[in-house]
Amino acid sequence: ESNLMKLYLEAEGYVVKQAGNGREALEKMAVSPPDLITLDMMMPEMDGFQVLEQLKKNKVTRNIPVVILTAKQLSQQERDFLQKQVATVVSKADLNSNRLLEQIGALMRK
Structure with a gap:
């Protein structure tokens, strides 16, 4: 499912970075903040609500659009x-x- 979405986005010219769980996603975004985040609500280690809470607390990621x-x-x-x-x-x-x-x-044109 996520690999299929990755293919669609890459075909449109987007650079896609994936994470295996919420904690890994937060670690990757701390190093290299994305322009947009697609977030699954059901993930191992941290669910989407927990990831979203951490994103909004962080000055670097709080204004990144989330889908x-x-x-x-x-x-x-x-x-x-x-x-x-x-x-x-x-x-x-x-x-x-x-x-x-x-x-x-x-969202990317905004």
């Missing part, structure tokens, strides 16, 4: 929280590569 990709059924409270914290939330069940690429392209 949430999740298979998790979000509660209304979780959706409300995420709406205030991230650029967009995309359900993996509704994942459409063209729509996702359009959303990422729009």
Whole structure:
């Protein structure tokens, strides 16, 4: 799933860096902050909410746009929280590569 998305993004000219878990992602972003973050809510070691909390605490990463990709059924409270914290939330069940690429392209042009 993440490898397929990586292929789509690379085909559009984006440089994609991946991490195996939330902690690794935070470590990589501390060294080399990205222009945009795609974040899964269900990951080993740290879930997406924990990663997002750490991103927002860090001056270097707090303003980087975040696109949430999740298979998790979000509660209304979780959706409300995420709406205030991230650029967009995309359900993996509704994942459409063209729509996702359009959303990422729009965020990158901002």
